[in-house]
Amino acid sequence: DGGITQSPKYLFRKEGQNVTLSCEQNLNHDAMYWYRQDPGQGLRLIYYSQIVNDFQKGDIAEGYSVSREKKESFPLTVTSAQKNPTAFYLCASRTTPGQGTGTGELFFGEGSRLTVL
Amino acid sequence: GENVEQHPSTLSVQEGDSAVIKCTYSDSASNYFPWYKQELGKRPQLIIDIRSNVGEKKDQRIAVTLNKTAKHFSLHITETQPEDSAVYFCAARPGPGGYQKVTFGIGTKLQVIP
Numbered sequence: 001d002g003g004i005t006q007s008p009k010y011l012f013r014k015e016g017q018n019v020t021l022s023c024e025q026n027l028n029h030d031a032m033y034w035y036r037q038d039p040g041q042g043l044r045l046i047y048y049s050q051i052v053n054d055f056q057k058g059d060i061a062e063g064y065s066v067s068r069e070k071k072e073s074f075p076l077t078v079t080s081a082q083k084n085p086t087a088f089y090l091c092a093s094r095t096t097p098g099q100g101t102g103t104g105e106l107f108f109g110e111g112s113r114l115t116v117l
Numbered sequence: 118g119e120n121v122e123q124h125p126s127t128l129s130v131q132e133g134d135s136a137v138i139k140c141t142y143s144d145s146a147s148n149y150f151p152w153y154k155q156e157l158g159k160r161p162q163l164i165i166d167i168r169s170n171v172g173e174k175k176d177q178r179i180a181v182t183l184n185k186t187a188k189h190f191s192l193h194i195t196e197t198q199p200e201d202s203a204v205y206f207c208a209a210r211p212g213p214g215g216y217q218k219v220t221f222g223i224g225t226k227l228q229v230i231p
Contacts, residue, residue, distance in 0.1 A: 042223035
């Protein structure tokens, strides 16, 4: 059953700690994305990656870091430098041009809710 | 970079009425415009999309229109039902080639009143 899996679903962090959110997909998608969702602010792009070992900053990358060592995996680290990390984080993947058929629709994970205590 | 504006932020309609959500985009290089629906506590899912070479697309009760000149696209839902209640997001993405950044609007919370 193909899909995109995020873990953990809920995470609590003390101030000053780094945390890493996991995102794994078995859809054979090249492109992967991390979004942050806050009430009234929609989905804001943190980082995205179109291919292994390459990633780009989105609109709100400060205080976050990512890696893309494997096609299937795109973990997001929320560092202590992120001033307001409490939020709902969504990972997504999609096909890229030339990668078979399809509209290039984004497939989202179920999200990870991070709360800083 | 691309900027997508969406309005209204909230919308209440009576069951059976129509709902319209509007978005504008800034980057003329954008050529793919999807709409996602997010039900409470669930992940966003694609409901309809349109490419820049098409002016309108329909799928049963939902339709999307695109005005490239005005950089404006809209979602139309007819004969609304309670299960249409959700948050709807518009998005824009550039064409093939280069970095495929997908930019979303702030979302519209649609409430269908039975």
